[in-house]
Amino acid sequence: MADIAFEKDLAVAETGIVGLKVVDLAVHGDSRGWFKENWQRAKMTALGIPDLRVVQNNVSYNDSRGVTRGIHAEPWDKFISVARGSVFGAWVDLREGSETFGKVFTTVLDPSKAIYVPRGVGNSFQALEDGTAYTYLVDAHWSLELKRTYTFVNLADPELNIQWPIPLDQATVSEADLNHPMLRDVVPMAPKRT
Amino acid sequence: MADIAFEKDLAVAETGIVGLKVVDLAVHGDSRGWFKENWQRAKMTALGIPDLRVVQNNVSYNDSRGVTRGIHAEPWDKFISVARGSVFGAWVDLREGSETFGKVFTTVLDPSKAIYVPRGVGNSFQALEDGTAYTYLVDAHWSLELKRTYTFVNLADPELNIQWPIPLDQATVSEADLNHPMLRDVVPMAPKRT
Ligand SMILES: Cc1cn([C@H]2C[C@H](O)[C@@H](COP(=O)(O)OP(=O)(O)O[C@H]3O[C@H](CO)[C@@H](O)[C@H](O)[C@H]3O)O2)c(=O)[nH]c1=O
Ligand SMILES: Cc1cn([C@H]2C[C@H](O)[C@@H](COP(=O)(O)OP(=O)(O)O[C@H]3O[C@H](CO)[C@@H](O)[C@H](O)[C@H]3O)O2)c(=O)[nH]c1=O
Numbered sequence: 001m002a003d004i005a006f007e008k009d010l011a012v013a014e015t016g017i018v019g020l021k022v023v024d025l026a027v028h029g030d031s032r033g034w035f036k037e038n039w040q041r042a043k044m045t046a047l048g049i050p051d052l053r054v055v056q057n058n059v060s061y062n063d064s065r066g067v068t069r070g071i072h073a074e075p076w077d078k079f080i081s082v083a084r085g086s087v088f089g090a091w092v093d094l095r096e097g098s099e100t101f102g103k104v105f106t107t108v109l110d111p112s113k114a115i116y117v118p119r120g121v122g123n124s125f126q127a128l129e130d131g132t133a134y135t136y137l138v139d140a141h142w143s144l145e146l147k148r149t150y151t152f153v154n155l156a157d158p159e160l161n162i163q164w165p166i167p168l169d170q171a172t173v174s175e176a177d178l179n180h181p182m183l184r185d186v187v188p189m190a191p192k193r194t
Numbered sequence: 195m196a197d198i199a200f201e202k203d204l205a206v207a208e209t210g211i212v213g214l215k216v217v218d219l220a221v222h223g224d225s226r227g228w229f230k231e232n233w234q235r236a237k238m239t240a241l242g243i244p245d246l247r248v249v250q251n252n253v254s255y256n257d258s259r260g261v262t263r264g265i266h267a268e269p270w271d272k273f274i275s276v277a278r279g280s281v282f283g284a285w286v287d288l289r290e291g292s293e294t295f296g297k298v299f300t301t302v303l304d305p306s307k308a309i310y311v312p313r314g315v316g317n318s319f320q321a322l323e324d325g326t327a328y329t330y331l332v333d334a335h336w337s338l339e340l341k342r343t344y345t346f347v348n349l350a351d352p353e354l355n356i357q358w359p360i361p362l363d364q365a366t367v368s369e370a371d372l373n374h375p376m377l378r379d380v381v382p383m384a385p386k387r388t
Contacts, residue, residue: 030368031366031368032254032256032257032261032263032366032368033254033255033256033257033258033261034254034255035252035253035254035255036252036253036254037250037251037252037336038251038252038253038329039248039250039251040249040250040335041249041250041335042249042335054233054248054251054331055234055235055236056231056233056234056235057231057232057233057248057251057331058229058230058231058232059229059230059232059275059277059305059329060226060227060228060229060230061227061228061229061277061278061305062226062227063226063227064227067226067227069226081253083253083255083277083278083327083329084255084277084278084325084327111253111255131278131325133277133278133327135232135253135277135329137248137251141234141235141236142231172225172226174224174225174226
């Protein structure tokens, strides 16, 4: 596995997409391996991460380098990180009326880096290592019916111009993810009705 | 990685230690790897898992087979699972006044199996594979000062007689974990003051 930066200070940085925030995590290494607080409500909200009320924790396991998933904007907030391996992540603002609509942010996540993804920001990643375990916390319960309310955009959209480390024609992608619309055809996600 | 049982139904089983519950998770396999709902508040509370108000999510990464951690009883509830690899887990009831005080439960956790560990039940595990990622959710914030309030018991206590798959003299164990008391010298964890 790629080297991880140990003992960073917990820190939050902006990304250019409103509300999308990358997080440096403190990872403590020792002879056994390492330990991290992956989500710590008090410390993280103090640094400006919204107070995610966790009701679901999902894990996706990616057998091989090149597995690519996305781009999915979902109607809930997510806190995403990696428990083993690393990913190249790409996020696209798909929120109706957002001042950064259509904007793309990319970065590599290894176990020492997480990202807070607000509702309506499209999420995708490509595994950079065999056996990459990707884990996220969400503040709403998923159901198959709710998939209708997602907003999708195509991983290969030339307008987004995402520089995938493994070209998509060599990547493992689900049938569903091959067939998402290009950005120009996307219906943006409407704000939450309150 | 060891084979995982896919598409089990979510199910909860008792363990013989009051409040300690093992959970079968539904893991969905496909050409990319697999996906699981690791914690799902609505479905799990409906099956009798207490409603864990998650404020912290921790990950420990275990470089090699044989890394062994424990036995720690902490003053909060935990929901424990594995994102990659597998562990042999051992739990010991260390709660003052518990009808199952001193009782041991052991089982193997792979990504398709989780465990709910109530406050005061001692927790330990041994990684069965190199690169085992162990992840857990808790309902209170950890701090170094709170470590004083843990109750520890020794991994090697002959009275507990835990059959570690890798003998402890070949295991990687922290200095702290080598020095915990035997069960007969343990001060049980007192009930929560309310
Ligand atoms: C999101 C979700 C999915 N599932 C089930 C449905 C399928 O049997 C299986 C995989 O679902 P898919 O829709 O193919 O998941 P995938 O393409 O990986 O995308 C989801 O999971 C990704 C991580 O794998 C996230 O980055 C995406 O935002 C999310 O939409 O898991 C659940 O049981 N619960 C869930 O919450
Ligand atoms: C539990 C905890 C620990 N730490 C820090 C303190 C140390 O620098 C490092 C490792 O802590 P240790 O006390 O050695 O952790 P470890 O022996 O692995 O035991 C803890 O982590 C285990 C999983 O690794 C759990 O099964 C135990 O219940 C828990 O007590 O992480 C945190 O920053 N936050 C925490 O919540």
